[in-house]
Amino acid sequence: MMQADVKLDTLGYFCPMPIILTSKKIKELTLGQVLEVVSDDEGIKKDMPAWCETTGHQMVGMEEEQATSGRIYKAFVKKTK
Amino acid sequence: MNATQIEPTTMLAQLEETKPEKVTIVLLSGDLDRAMAAFIIATGAAAMGMQVTIFFTFWGLNAIRRKGATSRAKDWLRRMFGALNKGGAETLPLSRFHFGGLGTKMMQVVMKQNRMPGVPELMHTALDLGVRFIACTTTMGLMGITKDTLIDGVDQFAGVTTYLAEAKQGSVNLFI
Numbered sequence: 001m002m003q004a005d006v007k008l009d010t011l012g013y014f015c016p017m018p019i020i021l022t023s024k025k026i027k028e029l030t031l032g033q034v035l036e037v038v039s040d041d042e043g044i045k046k047d048m049p050a051w052c053e054t055t056g057h058q059m060v061g062m063e064e065e066q067a068t069s070g071r072i073y074k075a076f077v078k079k080t081k
Numbered sequence: 082m083n084a085t086q087i088e089p090t091t092m093l094a095q096l097e098e099t100k101p102e103k104v105t106i107v108l109l110s111g112d113l114d115r116a117m118a119a120f121i122i123a124t125g126a127a128a129m130g131m132q133v134t135i136f137f138t139f140w141g142l143n144a145i146r147r148k149g150a151t152s153r154a155k156d157w158l159r160r161m162f163g164a165l166n167k168g169g170a171e172t173l174p175l176s177r178f179h180f181g182g183l184g185t186k187m188m189q190v191v192m193k194q195n196r197m198p199g200v201p202e203l204m205h206t207a208l209d210l211g212v213r214f215i216a217c218t219t220t221m222g223l224m225g226i227t228k229d230t231l232i233d234g235v236d237q238f239a240g241v242t243t244y245l246a247e248a249k250q251g252s253v254n255l256f257i
Binding site for chain 2: 012013014015016017019020022023051054055
């Protein structure tokens, strides 16, 4: 289990909303803090690393788990700029 | 001969360094699906920190018209055209399976059930994220669309040169 400072719930939202919500939320964090983005959109597995690469934030990890409603993805992003 | 050898990889690196991450999109279509694609790409790019400009022309202008606003064009032909060509982000039809509005309505219901943002929501998100809207004045004139019938937030009223000046600095240019 990875630890995060702030959690962002984007369950039920499709592309591009999880990324847009992430880009807004990350502004509220201070440098070095880790944001956990919870999503049930499988696209986030590829989209979040791509977003990190473009914006310069650090992709710390990705967790995947099975919930009753389906698969859930947890992306951990460290604010680095 | 005193030609200097230029290393292609360093040239490319220099080019990438100086090139702003800019996206320009021409939205010609007034279809719901195409407008959605344009706004999804625009909001995605803006969230990635890229500078985005959308150039609205022809039917694409319907996306930024205020719903139900009547045309104030000077001649009756254009006024008539403006009245027949319904505008507003919430009234755009699907490019296929519109079925006199039934197909589009069904799609909107499915989208709502899945919490997918529609064209009006995506458009406002785009404006929130700082996406710039340019309305093409030539086609506005042709189609009897006047400035006062467009939504607030349209950044510029301009022509092809403004679009090209933006597009040539961009790394992504799309025509939808």
